[in-house]
Amino acid sequence: MLHTCVDQRKRPALTRMQSPSSILVVRDLVKSYGQLRAADGVSFEVTGGEIFGLLGPNGAGKTTVIECVLGLRQPDSGEIRIGGLDARGHSNAVKRQIGAVLQSTALQDAITPREALELFGAFYPDALPAGELLERFGLTARGGSRFETLSGGERQRLALALAFVNQPSLLVLDEPTSGLDPQVRRGLHDMIRTFRAEGRAVLLTTHYIEEAHALCDRIGILHRGRIVAAGTPNELIARSMSHTRLIVRAARPLDAGALAGLPGIDGVEVRDGAVSMEIGETGPAIIELMRHLAVTGNELVDLQVRKPSLEDVFIQLTGGEGDAA
Amino acid sequence: MKGIWAHLILTLRLNFRARQALVYGYLVPIFFLIAFGSVFHSSVPPLLHEMGQLVTITILGGACFGMPTSMVSERERGVWRRYRLLPASTGGLIVSAMVARYLIVLLAVIMQFCLAWCLYRTPFPAEPVQMWIAYSVVCFAFLGMGLVIAMLADAVPAVQALGQAIFLPMIMIGGVGVPLRVLPPWAQHVAGYLPGTYAVELLDACYLPENGGIGRSKFEIAALLVIGIAGCVAGSQMFRWDPGQRLQPGAKGWIAVALAGWAAVGLTAEFNGRLAKPVSSPAPIKEPWRDVTQDEINHVSFADLPPDDGVVAPVDRSLADVPAASRDRVSGITRMLWDWSPGQQGNLPQRLRNLLSAAAVADVLEDPDEGAIGYVVLDAARREAPDPELEKALTYIIEHPGDGAVFTQVPELGIHGQITEQASRERTGMYAAKLLKRILGK
Numbered sequence: 001m002l003h004t005c006v007d008q009r010k011r012p013a014l015t016r017m018q019s020p021s022s023i024l025v026v027r028d029l030v031k032s033y034g035q036l037r038a039a040d041g042v043s044f045e046v047t048g049g050e051i052f053g054l055l056g057p058n059g060a061g062k063t064t065v066i067e068c069v070l071g072l073r074q075p076d077s078g079e080i081r082i083g084g085l086d087a088r089g090h091s092n093a094v095k096r097q098i099g100a101v102l103q104s105t106a107l108q109d110a111i112t113p114r115e116a117l118e119l120f121g122a123f124y125p126d127a128l129p130a131g132e133l134l135e136r137f138g139l140t141a142r143g144g145s146r147f148e149t150l151s152g153g154e155r156q157r158l159a160l161a162l163a164f165v166n167q168p169s170l171l172v173l174d175e176p177t178s179g180l181d182p183q184v185r186r187g188l189h190d191m192i193r194t195f196r197a198e199g200r201a202v203l204l205t206t207h208y209i210e211e212a213h214a215l216c217d218r219i220g221i222l223h224r225g226r227i228v229a230a231g232t233p234n235e236l237i238a239r240s241m242s243h244t245r246l247i248v249r250a251a252r253p254l255d256a257g258a259l260a261g262l263p264g265i266d267g268v269e270v271r272d273g274a275v276s277m278e279i280g281e282t283g284p285a286i287i288e289l290m291r292h293l294a295v296t297g298n299e300l301v302d303l304q305v306r307k308p309s310l311e312d313v314f315i316q317l318t319g320g321e322g323d324a325a
Numbered sequence: 326m327k328g329i330w331a332h333l334i335l336t337l338r339l340n341f342r343a344r345q346a347l348v349y350g351y352l353v354p355i356f357f358l359i360a361f362g363s364v365f366h367s368s369v370p371p372l373l374h375e376m377g378q379l380v381t382i383t384i385l386g387g388a389c390f391g392m393p394t395s396m397v398s399e400r401e402r403g404v405w406r407r408y409r410l411l412p413a414s415t416g417g418l419i420v421s422a423m424v425a426r427y428l429i430v431l432l433a434v435i436m437q438f439c440l441a442w443c444l445y446r447t448p449f450p451a452e453p454v455q456m457w458i459a460y461s462v463v464c465f466a467f468l469g470m471g472l473v474i475a476m477l478a479d480a481v482p483a484v485q486a487l488g489q490a491i492f493l494p495m496i497m498i499g500g501v502g503v504p505l506r507v508l509p510p511w512a513q514h515v516a517g518y519l520p521g522t523y524a525v526e527l528l529d530a531c532y533l534p535e536n537g538g539i540g541r542s543k544f545e546i547a548a549l550l551v552i553g554i555a556g557c558v559a560g561s562q563m564f565r566w567d568p569g570q571r572l573q574p575g576a577k578g579w580i581a582v583a584l585a586g587w588a589a590v591g592l593t594a595e596f597n598g599r600l601a602k603p604v605s606s607p608a609p610i611k612e613p614w615r616d617v618t619q620d621e622i623n624h625v626s627f628a629d630l631p632p633d634d635g636v637v638a639p640v641d642r643s644l645a646d647v648p649a650a651s652r653d654r655v656s657g658i659t660r661m662l663w664d665w666s667p668g669q670q671g672n673l674p675q676r677l678r679n680l681l682s683a684a685a686v687a688d689v690l691e692d693p694d695e696g697a698i699g700y701v702v703l704d705a706a707r708r709e710a711p712d713p714e715l716e717k718a719l720t721y722i723i724e725h726p727g728d729g730a731v732f733t734q735v736p737e738l739g740i741h742g743q744i745t746e747q748a749s750r751e752r753t754g755m756y757a758a759k760l761l762k763r764i765l766g767k
Contacts, residue, residue, distance in 0.1 A: 070410060071409075071410075072406070072409060072410075072566075072567070091412075092412040093412075095410060095411065095412040096412050098410065100410050102403065102406065102407060102410075106402040106403050106404065107402075107404060107407075108339050108399060108402070108404060109343075110339050110342040110343060111335070111339060115335060115338070118331065119328075119331050119332060119335050120411065122327045122328040122330070122331035122332075123327075123328030123331075123411045123412055123413050124412070162407075
């Protein structure tokens with residue numbers, strides 16, 4: 001597999017037309033459960049060498065979209081194409097192109113990683129040897145251990161190895177790092193980045209907004225069954241209506257009214273003894289603040305510049321409904 | 326195909342790693358073997374006529390509990406949900422799970438035959454190929470039921486409940502645990518609607534050659550195939566991959582299809598008069614034998630009766646002259662006659678007919694111990710009632726040779742082979758006359 005070193009974050013926001021390298025195309029996907037529209041016209045594409053993240057609060061429809069892509073649920077309408085094939089019309093051919101890590105998958109207690117990889121590999125014509133997969137995913141030493149004795153991180157690495165057994169062009173990862181400690185999570189991030197570097201398309205959902213920011217080339221924010229925003233993390237933040245904030249602590253209490261009157265400062269509020277100011281441009285606002293401190297004979301103790309984050313965008317777009325689960 | 330094969334091999338491997346599966350799959354059948362050996366010890370050798378029941382119980386356990394428990398527990402864990410992402414057909418995975426169970430249970434059955442031989446010298450099937458075919462047909466029928474259970478049950482405890490709902494009726498009134506011949510007629514009718522009855526009959530027929538083998542079990546084979554196909558079709562249509570997946574609205578229809586197989590078989594058996602055979606029928610309400618007069622008793626002629634030491638209807642003078650090699654067998658038959666249920670069922674003439682026809686069978690088959698068997702049968706019959714009643718009942722049997730039922734085979738007494746009904750009635754009449762002659766002191 002060719003290793004690409006393209007800066008993935010410079011990709012265009014959301015491709016409207018299927019590009020030649022689109023591995024996954026979802027168009028106008030609709031899925032209802034009774035009165036509830038879990039997916040309401042969801043459209044997105046994922047190209048080779050790209051990690052696309054689906055982010056949304058609980059009940060936003062992420063799992064429904066993922067399950068429709070994987071063929072675990074039949075959509076009411078819409079189109080899903082994987083590798084150019086209609087996912088509904090070419091079920092087995094499509095399955096050969098997909099690797100998946102499901103949110104709630106476990107294996108039999110007594111099965112060993114090597115046996116699981118050999119079993120899953122037996123269903124594909126060009127499966128990777130179990131030994132090679134064990135080595136790649138750092139499981140060689142545990143290849144003969146029973147599944148019940150594996151740690152959370154080892155189980156998740158095995159799930160990734162199983163997803164990779166058929167060298168898929170599309171990897172679908174439903175909360176792959178959920179419940180893992182930060183060190184293990186970081187290791188899995190590296191593996192997922194390797195998939196991207198190999199030119200595979202990765203569709204990912206995650207609990208963690210910072211993980212989405214760190215891993216995903218593009219993110220689609222799903223809210224009440226619709227994608228309400230999509231783009232690179234930086235584009236989403238740039239489009240955010242949130243402001244940069246200066247958080248200041250001084251030796252003597254600051255006069256919030258006086259600060260609000262300074263040029264370039266839009267709003268001031270006092271929180272926990274510190275003053276938080278919404279600002280336009282950072283440089284001029286800091287100069288005005290310093291000048292004000294000098295005039296009033298006050299002394300600066302602490303100054304923080306806080307840029308808007310993906311979390312701010314998420315809360316703004318979803319109305320702060322729960323977390324990103 | 327390679328994937329399905331790999332799944333089959335792995336399922337077998339995992340089964341032998343699971344302690345619980347080993348206990349249910351292999352220890353429980355051993356327990357049943359020993360329990361049956363303790364309860365049904367009267368035949369020589371023990372278990373000769375219970376192996377069909379034992380094998381049926383083993384298959385039933387594997388199909389109603391083993392396979393569904395394994396499938397439901399894997400579904401609960403999300404294993405089947407993960408399998409669903411593989412490029413494999415539903416049918417292929419179902420067949421793999423069923424074949425794995427077929428092999429697991431087959432091993433348990435072979436183990437039972439070996440242990441029965443070691444513990445009781447119960448013989449191996451005389452026709453192993455026929456026995457294997459019978460096993461396969463029974464297994465197919467029960468695995469179809471097991472598949473329906475696996476699809477109906479949301480969780481493992483529900484498998485236990487549903488499995489027991491099928492297992493217990495078959496054990497108690499389905500001819501599987503309690504032999505069909507000792508069940509009341511209403512239970513025999515109910516048993517006709519339960520697949521266990523046909524399983525036992527088919528396995529029995531193939532285990533002992535004198536029971537007719539597979540050639541005489543066409544109805545049983547057809548019944549089990551119908552039940553198995555109905556179960557497999559219903560089970561695969563209701564198949565659930567996902568632990569959270571509810572039964573589809575059409576599931577009730579498929580349950581009806583599975584049960585329709587049972588009903589169709591039962592009704593066919595009913596219309597063909599296969600249910601509630603006359604051997605275990607209750608006593609007739611009218612008892613005309615009680616109207617036999619002393620004059621009729623006095624007019625019974627013994628002139629044409631063959632001698633006791635002849636070749637027809639022989640009766641030894643005592644058991645003292647029984648050869649040493651036969652002593653154990655004859656004393657075993659004596660013990661068995663005490664417990665023999667047909668000797669305790671029906672009115673007095675029917676009980677006597679049942680007992681005397683056992684001697685008749687041994688006589689016509691030229692059993693090496695026919696004279697001794699005649700002796701112990703007459704001795705047992707003599708104890709059935711006070712002499713005045715015996716005189717009436719025996720006179721009635723002699724005067725009405727076509728009445729009631731007689732045995733044409735008694736394998737449960739260790740006498741192997743079958744005779745015609747006519748021959749049985751003729752010799753039963755002779756033994757009745759010989760007993761009456763003794764009672765009257767003529």
